[in-house]
């Protein structure tokens with residue numbers, strides 16, 4: 347259900363076109379949740395690289411304008427690093443998206459202020475040429491950090507304003523150079539903002555497509571799991587169906603053979619069910635099958651496989667079943683069905699729905715086929731019916747090595 351709403355929201359966003367840089371709240375929250383870890387880390391890496399390069403500009407300060415080297419050293423290493431590094435640590439540890447963008451944008455603005463202070467302090471000829479390198483700071487914020495577009499716009503505007511203040515008030519710089527510098531800085535800001543916008547746009551569009559495919563893949567997986575479940579389940583009773591039995595039985599047989607364990611099979615058939623159907627009708631017959639199935643399931647262990655074998659016939663496959671344990675288990679099932687007291691007036695006014703049960707238990711051997719156990723249990727069931735129904739008949743004392751399936755039965759009547 348949650349995914350349905352999300353899928354609709356994602357499809358709405360894709361329909362709306364890629365020009366918007368903010369999704370509807372639900373999708374935006376998901377976008378941030380999915381991307382913020384990676385984004386914070388890549389911003390921190392970008393911040394560290396930028397900090398190193400920013401400090402390397404001291405080489406330029408030293409050779410180009412030695413009169414302000416001490417100031418440059420103090421500001422770049424003594425102010426910029428103590429300001430920037432804790433911010434990077436903070437972002438690395440995880441902050442809200444707005445804090446992350448604001449903090450990273452603040453490093454861009456502070457770097458601009460520091461660069462302007464160093465520039466303004468120097469009086470050496472051509473020091474003003476340094477202004478042309480300020481565009482690199484914009485490049486860091488808008489491209490290297492890739493600040494979200496609105497933060498990039500605001501920080502670029504603030505940086506340009508600061509640069510304007512310093513450039514316009516710096517007397518040694520010729521007016522033509524000021525004009526060119528300001529024009530260049532503004533153009534760099536615009537170019538990098540265009541690139542920033544396109545980065546964010548394509549990041550968001552790709553994210554929507556990936557998210558849509560992920561949600562759909564989730565549906566396919568769920569559908570497949572549901573189909574697999576349905577293919578091995580009886581729709582009327584929700585018990586395992588014959589197909590599941592055919593898959594599980596040989597596996598349990600092999601396990602029992604390998605471990606030398608006993609395997610038990612209980613075959614259950616509702617008595618006079620035709621009469622029930624004829625009297626109450628087919629839908630009521632279905633309801634009766636459901637109740638009997640529930641009673642059988644409730645009286646079996648989790649490890650046992652309870653199967654609707656077909657029609658009104660059921661099977662319980664009992665792993666690691668000793669002959670002594672299988673008989674009471676079968677008797678419990680018979681008793682509990684009878685205890686449901688589902689009337690069967692199709693037989694007589696006093697009759698209730700009962701079951702006949704055939705039980706077979708043996709130690710599987712390589713020389714035996716699994717069908718052997720099934721046929722012994724079937725024969726026991728036939729005997730239970732023949733003996734008058736509503737009883738358990740155990741096919742016992744079977745010499746599995748000879749394959750002798752003679753029934754040395756024991757009847758347990760109600």
Ligand SMILES: Nc1nc2c(ncn2[C@@H]2O[C@H](COP(=O)(O)OP(=O)(O)OP(=O)(O)O)[C@@H](O)[C@H]2O)c(=O)[nH]1
Nearest residue numbers: 615616617618619620621623628629631632657658
């Ligand atoms: N309602 C309903 N009836 C079913 C379903 N599958 C099989 N049956 C009915 O089960 C009845 C089985 O009848 P029989 O095989 O003659 O057996 P019986 O009447 O139970 O007699 P005994 O087994 O000898 O006690 C038939 O009437 C089938 O139509 C089902 O899915 N729903």
